[in-house]
Amino acid sequence: MAETDNTKPTPLQVWDLPTRLFHWLVVILVAVSFVTAEVGGMWMTYHMWSGYTILALLLFRVVWGFVGGRTSRFSQFVRGPKAVLRYAKDLLKTDAPRHFGHNPLGGWSILAMLAALLVQAVTGLFANDDIFTEGPLYPWVSKATSDLLTRIHKFNQWVIVALVAVHVLAVFFYLFRKRENLIGPMVTGKKRWEGEVPRGPVGNPLLAAVIAGVAGIAVYLLVR
Numbered sequence: 001m002a003e004t005d006n007t008k009p010t011p012l013q014v015w016d017l018p019t020r021l022f023h024w025l026v027v028i029l030v031a032v033s034f035v036t037a038e039v040g041g042m043w044m045t046y047h048m049w050s051g052y053t054i055l056a057l058l059l060f061r062v063v064w065g066f067v068g069g070r071t072s073r074f075s076q077f078v079r080g081p082k083a084v085l086r087y088a089k090d091l092l093k094t095d096a097p098r099h100f101g102h103n104p105l106g107g108w109s110i111l112a113m114l115a116a117l118l119v120q121a122v123t124g125l126f127a128n129d130d131i132f133t134e135g136p137l138y139p140w141v142s143k144a145t146s147d148l149l150t151r152i153h154k155f156n157q158w159v160i161v162a163l164v165a166v167h168v169l170a171v172f173f174y175l176f177r178k179r180e181n182l183i184g185p186m187v188t189g190k191k192r193w194e195g196e197v198p199r200g201p202v203g204n205p206l207l208a209a210v211i212a213g214v215a216g217i218a219v220y221l222l223v224r
Helices: 017-039 041-067 081-089 104-126 143-176 183-188 205-223
Strands: 002-005 010-013 190-193 196-198
Touching (some): 017 205, 081 104, 104 143
16 A cells, blocks of 8 residues: 655655664664673673663664554564565566565564674673673573573674674665665655655654653663
8 A cells, every 4th residue: 555656756754763763873882882892891881881772772673663653663574485585586686676665685684683682682681701790680590591691692793793794785785786875764764765655654753752761761670
């Protein structure tokens, strides 16, 4: 279904403000988390704060995936295997159909990134470095379990690095091969579009603020 059918490219709202803020905050915080983990020492305090914030953002994004703007909802961009394979088959074609929001492959890459970040944030709550840094939930589990979760935490950081690399390469692929700028719309929220536009809400900033606030309080109560 569509709410309009444009005959020429028109700047249209594609990403709501909460989704864009989530995206860029996660970009910054993932970089902060990686650098502080590599430096170690007293910087681990900032590493843990960054992880807590990422966890709160992830909780927000999961809820926003059901009540957010039309292109932010999982129901809009998560497609079945047939749709993904069909899109992948036509990926290199310059005349392949464009998508208003995430394409089928992009949708699953978003889910993979969210899952990897969630694994990283949760395992970090129980991790330890055998020196002086322990996650806030370390006392909840045995030392053996904490060590296992620590190994997962360390391995999973490279899964995230790989997913980020694929994401960046995909952005450049679309920019140079398919002449589609994916960065601009994630900054301004708008993209030039012609054709059908999915029906649905554009995203309520006040609702997003409430959800983010609740998520932040929940994480604070969990780790304090």
